[in-house]
Amino acid sequence: MSEHFVKRDEPPPGISSFTKIRLGWISPEQVLFVKPGETAYAALSPLSQKGNMLAVKIPLKGNRYYLVENRQPIGFDRVLPDSGLLILNVDPNAPEGYGTVKTMNADKDSPHFSRATFRLDRNNRNIFIDKGANVAIIPLWAEGENLGVLITTPEKSADALKAALMIQKLTNRYPQPRGREENQLIENCVACFKRFDFKTCYQMAQKGLKD
Known part of the structure; x- marks a missing residue:
């Protein structure tokens, strides 16, 4: 998401949870680990802010995994055209520049990932399902600045x-x-x-x- 949304005369939006984890800016304690087939709830703080929980990690086959993050138009993300849960599909084995991190676009008809996030209040964007991985992700309601997410089957x-x-x-x-x-x-x-x-x-x- 951070590489797609840039406005003229505005700084680029913040970097993804994937990059922040690699840089050590997100600690292991700020990432909830949920295995496929499990059901878990998390309240994610906006990624551009500090918080107790900033991402959910779901392991997949072949060292791949999903990252779920809460993107809101505040702080470094203030230029984002959309808000909600962003789901990233990470493949560490992919060559650099060939899709190491892919955004799971909630609205594939929207140009330039302008409605890429999942939101409970959008009928066509309120659930992500990967049947092959036995994973379903549902965006929930806000609790203060935090946004709830349910990981289930x-x-x-x-x-x-x-x-x-x-x-x-x-x-x-x-x-x-x-x-x-x-x-x-x-x-x-x-x-x-x-x-x-x-x-x-x-x-x-x-x-x-x-x-």
Whole structure:
């Protein structure tokens, strides 16, 4: 993403998590390691800012791996035309200059990767699935400056996405400032989601929308 978006009279955007990890600017403690087939949640800080968690790494076959990062138009990334989760496919065995790092473009019809990020609020960009690797990645809601991400399996992804979208509907229905009951409802749904009980979460949120 950092090599594609440059505006005239503006500095280039920040570098990727791949480069920052290689330079030692991101420590191992700031990268969540998730194996294919596992389900995990992370709240990623914007890559251009300091934070406890800055990337998710998912190992693949042949030393390849995915990196997931949160790109927001702040700091060195302020010139980015888009925001959300960026997914990188890294192949360390590729010759330099021949696709060591490839962006998994969320919207392949957009020119110059201008809508490359995955976002829960975009119907055609709210999930990434690699069935061969048994990996699904779902962008979630913001928690302060952090952006949530769910790593799961393709098998579980449909229920997970339905639950995440229902939570988004709840937060849209009850924007801040919320009443005590609305806050408790959303907190309970989010907690249920983070326990990976997606069907119960969906039912709870759906009931809250009907009440």
